[in-house]
Amino acid sequence: MVLSRSDFKERLRFVRFWADYVKKTPNREWSRQQNILINSVLKSANQDAELYLRVKKILSTHA
Secondary structure: OOOOHHHHHHHHHHHHHHHHHHHHOOHHHHHHHHHHHHHHHHHHHHHHHHHHHHHHHHHHHOO
16 A cells, blocks of 8 residues: 555654653553454444354355
8 A cells, every 4th residue: 555645644643642642641541442442342343243143144045
């Protein structure tokens, strides 16, 4: 994937912003935020897997 110049600058700005944020945020707060994020991703993935299995079961009973 080739980024345009403006996309590259925006991505670099984003990376610098977060690097600065991580440096300035106390470890305890950063860990709490990461915990919230990771738990929400895992919950979403689990819900997607459960939905997939329900749909698959419904489809197999109608085949």
